[in-house]
Amino acid sequence: MNTNDFKIFEAVAAHGSFTKAAEATFTVQSNVTARIKSLEEEFGVSLFTRTKKVQLTAAGETLMHYCKQISQLIEAAKRELSQRNQLIGHLKIGCIETTMALKVPELIQRFNTTYPDIELEFKSAMSPDLIHEVMNYKLDAAFITAPITSTDLEQRLIKEEQLVIVSSGKYETLNDIVQDAQVKIIVFEQGCVYRARLESWLSYKGIINYKSTIVNSLEGIVNFVEAGLAITILPLELIEQYYPNRKLRTFSIGKELGSTTTMIIYRKNRNQDPLLQAFIEMY
Incomplete structure (x- = not known):
């Protein structure tokens, strides 16, 4: 296995499709299928359910947790070896429509000034869909309305x-x-x-x-x-x-x-992600 296998694995999880993962990683579907099969053989588990929807299994969720940690370590190594303190990477954030209109333009401007090497991607959807995508690692964090009860998610009051x-x-x-x-x-x-x-x-x-x-x-x-x-x-x-x-x-x-409450949510196992924490602290 290599780090590119993990990128392909993350792409399949994010897109819920081997075909779309191939497009996102600029390869062919047969290569995506082969790399996922190789990972499953390496770990001796099934990483995805292959029914109408391609979704992470429990084992796949565990591997995703470690994939995120590996990505963070690689970025940390790049920063240290290049003697750069600037954070580098990509964050995908979900928003309800009104938060997108009210807060995102100003947030992008301030965040890009402080962290020019972090690419921000925003997606707007309803709160239940955003929660689902954060849970399934398709979003790094999301702004939603009202508190939630999931024990796997961290939530912070915005306003x-x-x-x-x-x-x-x-x-x-x-x-x-x-x-x-x-x-x-x-x-x-x-x-x-x-x-x-x-x-x-x-x-x-x-x-x-x-x-x-x-x-x-x-x-x-x-x-x-x-x-x-x-x-x-x-x-x-x-x-x-x-x-x-x-x-x-x-x-x-x-x-x-x-009256309603806007929260930002993210998976608890992302607490040590420096990119995500930089975003949350700035907001």
Whole structure:
């Protein structure tokens, strides 16, 4: 085995596909298959399940843990031998859509200034998908909403956010909204905490006759709302910072539904990863 075998192994785990791993590592699928088979023979275990989805087995997860440590040691050796103190490497970070809009641009600018040799890659998705990808080593860390209970994940509080109902300027009060013959809402897909909060608020108001439209774009949601086609729920900071001049109106709701927590999560066995810790400490 060699370090390139480990890179191929990590690529298969990250992409959940031998074909995509081959594309990512600039080789052919037969080579990926051969290298994974070689590793499995070397360790005497199966590293992946090969059903509809290619996923790590328990043994594969154990090897992934050591792969990350090996990568860290190699980078540390490069820094020491080249007498460079600058961190070098790549981090893949997941974000919910609103965090992507609010925080990522500023974060990239500050991080790149301090760590120019660390490449940052961001992916936006719903919190359940982000948690799954962190657990399966497809993401190094992720910003999600609400605390989690997994014992394998470390979580740190980022901030508390105030959520508000957002409508077009035609509504003067929340009562005007709920008195419509049919309330129309514009939301992200299932798994979005904002959608769940809005549906809970409607239920609390006794509104069961509402129509949902799903748009997986923050800008698209804001455009729909401004046009008076629907209402939504979003962080107040987002509206105030990025849409102060749009024809929107915001309404506060109760603290239980109107507040949420943003956390950053990562696997506990990544606690000693200097790249990841540099990212978390800067944030």
